[in-house]
Structures are given as structure tokens and as C-alpha cells.
Amino acid sequence: MNEQEQDETIDQWRRRYAQLAALAGELAHEIKNPLSVIRMNMELLHEDFEEINLPLARRAVERIETVNRQCQRLDTYLKDFLEFTRFTSLELKAGSLNDQIEQVLDFFLRKAEEQGVKIDRHLDAALPSIKLDSQTLQQALTNLVKNALEAMPNGGQLLVRTRLVRNGVALDVIDTGCGMEANALLNMFKEFYTSKDGGTGLGLPTARKIIEAHSGRINVQSEVGTGTCFTVEFPTPARLPE
Template identity: 50%
Template sequence: MSEQTTSAVQRLMDQYTEIARLAGALAHEIKNPLSTIRLNLQLLAEDIEDEPSPHQHRSLRRVATMQSECQRLQGLLDDFLNFAKVRKLTLKPTDLNHELADLLDFFAPEAEAAGVEVVRYFDPDLPTVLLDRESFRGGVLNLLLNAKQAMPDGGQLTVATSGDGEWVLLHLIDTGCGMDDQTAARMFETFYSTKPGGSGLGLPTTSKIIEAHGGEIRVQTEVDRGTRFTISLPVPPRLPGQGGVEREVVLPE
């Protein structure tokens, strides 16, 4: 990479960093008065409950509606802050199979409660990859939760790993409702969601996390047949020394 190109990339990264910080500051400025509004609505509800009457009951329903909307906005802001923040990834040599086994053990009670059978097919000869454990787990967990939500009546979720030359592949295959072509084409767009009350930031955040690891995420889906997510992670040509590699990555769109 030439010095001119490196300089241009650095300027772009600096601009992204500044945008992320400004967006985060704005979100925090919104969260502070929103918290005050939620507190005052709670106090108002308590005052109304002290004097029950048909009129007061109507007022309580209106207060409950406003509280619900405040809660939704709070969740949206939390998701946005998670999406826009500057991430420092500490990439360390990691056994992907072991990491997935640990995550699936954590996810197991939720899957069982939803009637979802989790099937594991792990390649025992999988090469080591470089991962930031916290961010990668968060990204994959989001995909697991999406798969569970796509199977409201239960189903099967297959989690498989395999090697492909210079890449390690992670497949997550569900037997859920699937997606039409329009939804599949837009699923990684920020703020696009088909879920009532969804923020539309979960999948874009997961995509940015995978990209920050030098990988990519692909999707194959068919309505009423299910969805397959495939995550590709590069196999490092040479493992770093102890302590890992620290890289500052910005994840806004």
C-alpha cells in the first residue's frame, strides 16, 4: 500500500472516529432527559394510583403507553451506542470450536425453552484464528437469538465449522421461517427491521464485528425453508506473540 493510500485511509478512519464520537455524545444527551422523563412518569403513575376513578384509569393507561415508548427509545439508544462506538479489538489466537462450545452451553437453556434443538458439527482439525472474544461472542449470540426468533414453534439449529484453505468457516443453519429476497437484500442495512419494535441495528453490528476481524458474513435463505449464515474468518499466516494484537476499529455505517 502506497504512502498516499495509507494517508487517505487514515483520514477516513479519523473521520469515522469523529462521527462515531459525535453520534455517541448526541445519544448520551438524549438519554439523560429521557431518564428524567421516565422517572417523572413513574411518579405521576404513583400519584394517580392513589386516587382511583374511571378518569384516573384512563390517565394511567396513557401514562403506561408513554412509559412503554420511553422504554423502546431507551433500547434503541442503547443499540445505537453499541453500534456506533469505537471498538478496540484485542485479537488473540483462539480455538473457534472451544469458543463456540462455550457459547452454545450458555445459549442452551434459552434454546431448550423455545423448543429449538441445537446440533453441533465441529471440524476437529480446524486451524486457530484470531478473535476478540467479547465482541465475537456478542456478534454470534445475536445470530443465535435471531435463529431462535425465526422458529417460534421450535425447530433445529445446526452450528458447524469447517476449514477452507486460508479461511475458517462457521455455519449457522436454522429451519425457521426464512426471508424473502427484499428482506435478505436489506438485512444488514442500519435501522432496517421487520420485527415490531426492532432497532434494526443487531445484524449491522454483527456484520461490522465480523469485518473488523478481517472476515465476512453471507446469508442464504428461503421462505418457509430456513436460513443459513456463513461467517468466514481468515487463518493467520503467522500467529502473533503473547498478548495479542490490538487494533482500533470504528463500526458505524
């Protein structure tokens, strides 16, 4: 197979992937509509049975609550799946990585305080601009910070740092949480893999997908009982790959 044939094959696979992703997204949307109707009616049934002080009614309430929990779980799966499949191209413009992570940290500030997590920000004020799509990049950064906070339910420290590196700029998200075992490190970026109760296993794969769409890369180091460090690197405009 010559180079032209290889390029044509790659293009064909890309088109096929885009078509499948679009179809999966449409299917997820179709599932969300009846699921919303089911949840609404179960909530109404819950209200009706709560007013009846009989053993049969109490058992019915328990079963309704079970259905509601499973509906919520499905809704979370669908939401994360749609985020994973929804973008096919990015509108990249010059922007500040510092501004992006500042907005995400501000969003999680109250949650961090409630958990007893201290956020330390060490952002290089001289950091050059990068090419970014604000909405999707913030989604990736949100997943990283959310993951770090979930690793510290009983408090800790979250260090967020930006810095210059040889090929562009880097962002470090470092937590003092539970850390990850070897199996989790090997599988953490695989779709639907999760070691958390109620997790969908799509947060980190989505983050990596977005970062790579920005011509970036993500690495992780972790030690059980010590914490985890995610490092994301982006090229600066002058160093963007052709």
C-alpha cells in the same frame, strides 16, 4: 490521483468517520441519562395512579404505559446504536472459535428450550485458532444466534457447525425458521433496516462490522418457509491478510 494521495484520502475519511462515531456515541450517552429519569418518574406515576380506582386515573395509567413502552423502545435503540459505534480497534489474540460460540449457545440455552428450539452443535474439535477479540466477537455471534431464535418463535431446530475451509475456518448458523424474502436479503445489513416489530435494524450490521474487523466475511442464504443459513469465515493466523 497517485497511490500515496489515495492512501491519504482514505486515512482522512477513516479519521472523520471515527470522529463522527465518537460524537454520535457521546450524544447517545447524553440522551440515555434524561431518558432514564423520564422512565423512573413514569413508573412512579404509574404506581400512584394504579391506587386510584377512578375512570380518569385508569385513562392516565393507559397513557403512562404508552409512554413507558416508547421509552423502552428508545432505550433499545440507544443500546444497539452504542454497540454499533463503540469500538474503533480490536485487541486480537489467538483464541478458539468453538469456545466463543459455545459460550453464546450456553447463554441462549434456556430461551431455546422455552421456545421449543433444539440446538444441535457440530463443532470441529481440530479447528485451528484464529485471531479474535473475545468481547466483540461474542457480541457478533450473539446477534446471529438471537436472530435465528427470533425466526423460530414456535419451535424448530438450530444447527451450529464449525469446519475447516480453504482459506481458514467457518461457522454455520442454520435455523428452520420463517426464512427471508428477497427484499430482506438485499437490505438486511443496512443500518436501521428491519422487518421485525420493535427491531432496531442494527443487530446484523453490527455483527458484519465486527466480523469484517476480524478480517472475516459473512454470507447468508435463505428461503421463505424453510429457514436461513448464516456462514461466517475467518482466516487462520497463517492466512491473515497483510
